[in-house]
Structure formats: C-alpha cells, structure tokens
Amino acid sequence: MAPILLVRRRRYTGTDQHVEAALPVRTIAAEPEPLAVDIGRMALVIIDMQRDFLEPGGFGAALGNDISRLKSAVGPCVDVLAAARRAGILIIHTREGHRADLTDAPPIKVERGDPAMRIGALGPMGRILVRGEPGNQIIPELKPVPGELVIDKPGKGAFHSTSLHHELLRRGLTHLLVMGVTTEVCVQTSMREANDRGYDALLLEDCTESYFPAFKAAAIEMIVAQGGIVGWCAASAQLLQAMAPLGAAA
Numbered sequence: 602m603a604p605i606l607l608v609r610r611r612r613y614t615g616t617d618q619h620v621e622a623a624l625p626v627r628t629i630a631a632e633p634e635p636l637a638v639d640i641g642r643m644a645l646v647i648i649d650m651q652r653d654f655l656e657p658g659g660f661g662a663a664l665g666n667d668i669s670r671l672k673s674a675v676g677p678c679v680d681v682l683a684a685a686r687r688a689g690i691l692i693i694h695t696r697e698g699h700r701a702d703l704t705d706a707p708p709i710k711v712e713r714g715d716p717a718m719r720i721g722a723l724g725p726m727g728r729i730l731v732r733g734e735p736g737n738q739i740i741p742e743l744k745p746v747p748g749e750l751v752i753d754k755p756g757k758g759a760f761h762s763t764s765l766h767h768e769l770l771r772r773g774l775t776h777l778l779v780m781g782v783t784t785e786v787c788v789q790t791s792m793r794e795a796n797d798r799g800y801d802a803l804l805l806e807d808c809t810e811s812y813f814p815a816f817k818a819a820a821i822e823m824i825v826a827q828g829g830i831v832g833w834c835a836a837s838a839q840l841l842q843a844m845a846p847l848g849a850a851a
C-alpha cells in the first residue's frame with residue numbers, strides 16, 4: 602500500500618463552481634494513491650446485494666455460478682456497513698430490478714440467454730430481476746434500516762434512470778464508498794458512471810466479488826490503472842482504520 606499523505610481535493614458542486622471542502626478530511630491508504638476523503642461529504646453505496654445473486658436458491662446459483670465467491674464479501678460488507686452507520690454516513694442500497702410489466706427493460710436486455718432464465722421469467726425466487734419479488738430483496742445480513750435509501754435500478758449502472766445523482770447532489774455528497782456485486786458488471790459500471798459525474802469513488806476490494814475471479818482482478822486493475830482512470834481501490838481495513846478516530850470503530 603502507498604504511504605499515507607494528505608491530498609487536497611475540491612468539491613464538485615454540479616455547476617461550474619468548485620468550492621473548497623470545509624469539513625474534516627481523513628486520508629485512506631488506497632491505490633493508485635492515498636485518497637483524502639471529506640467524511641461529511643461521503644456516502645456508502647452498496648450495489649445489488651440481493652438474494653437472487655447471493656443465495657443458494659437464487660437464479661445466480663441456478664445458472665451454475667459459484668455463489669460462495671460472492672458470499673465471501675458479505676462479512677466485510679457487514680463490518681463496513683456497521684462502521685458507516687456509527688459514523689452517520691448516508692447509506693444507499695441499490696437493487697437491480699425492473700417493473701413487473703418490464704416497460705423499463707429494453708427487449709435487447711430481456712431476449713438473451715436461456716428463455717427460462719431471462720428477466721421476467723419465473724425463477725426459483727420469483728420473477729427474475731423484477732421488483733418486489735423475493736429474490737430481488739437485499740440479503741438479511743445487509744438489510745436496510747429506516748433512514749437509508751433503497752434505489753431500484755433498471756440498468757447495470759446505479760446512476761442510469763435513477764435518482765442517485767440527484768440524491769447525492771442535493772446533500773452535497775462528493776465521495777462514494779462502493780461495495781457490492783458483481784465487480785465487473787454492476788459495480789464497475791457504477792464506478793464509471795460516478796467518475797463521469799465528478800465523484801471520487803473508492804471501491805472496497807474485499808467488499809466486492811464476482812463469480813469469475815479473473816474478472817474481479819481485471820476490473821480492479823482497470824479502475825486504478827493510469828493514475829486511477831476510474832477511481833480508487835482499498836481494503837476495508839484501510840477504510841476502517843481511517844474512520845476509527847471518528848468513533849466508527851467497533
């Protein structure tokens with residue numbers, strides 16, 4: 602890991618004005634360089650930790666994927682979620698899912714793969730990637746509590762056709778802690794969307810997983826390459842260490 606040092610960063614306001622952040626800053630030992638995070642302007646975004654992707658009875662497993670890989674991220678996610686709650690950071694959960702009538706699902710996304718396992722088909726935990734179905738709920742370990750945002754997203758990216766950007770802008774939040782599944786699909790897409798909208802996005806590498814280890818490794822490499830072309834990555838221990846003085850430690 603790179604040595605800890607303070608990096609000055611500016612707050613992106615969504616306009617052409619950039620204002621110096623005024624709140625306390627903590628520096629997280631991250632790749633490709635330490636990231637100075639203004640804790641008061643940070644949100645935790647938990648991507649698609651839904652039953653269908655993670656549980657033995659879900660459609661991810663029914664497709665033959667090794668869900669044990671994804672399950673390995675749950676423990677670290679639980680620890681970060683608890684620390685973020687103690688620190689009073691805004692927590693945002695997303696779920697990938699469509700309206701029951703699939704009017705928000707492009708046919709090109711629906712009409713691929715085994716027809717029995719397509720979006721809207723009846724899977725082992727209800728209709729696949731349809732809002733309100735049992736498989737579309739967040740796993741109990743990370744269940745949202747009142748005051749946390751739950752954003753249903755019809756795309757892979759968390760910003761596509763959702764209120765996420767608006768929710769962050771109106772609170773003046775500029776830094777995102779990102780975790781969830783899968784690394785190279787919804788997580789990477791969301792990181793790229795965040796980057797293009799001016800957010801500093803830090804992916805917690807032990808809090809994200811893929812069914813395919815090589816894809817996870819490649820996605821992380823892509824994110825931090827070229828001086829952090831997409832964002833930053835760090836182990837959750839580095840984040841928890843940086844947050845400890847805020848009373849966020851267990």
Ligand code: TIU
Nearest residue numbers: 649697782783786787788
């Ligand atoms: N949330 C998310 O990543 N959705 C996917 O469909 N991921 C797969 O890896 N298939």
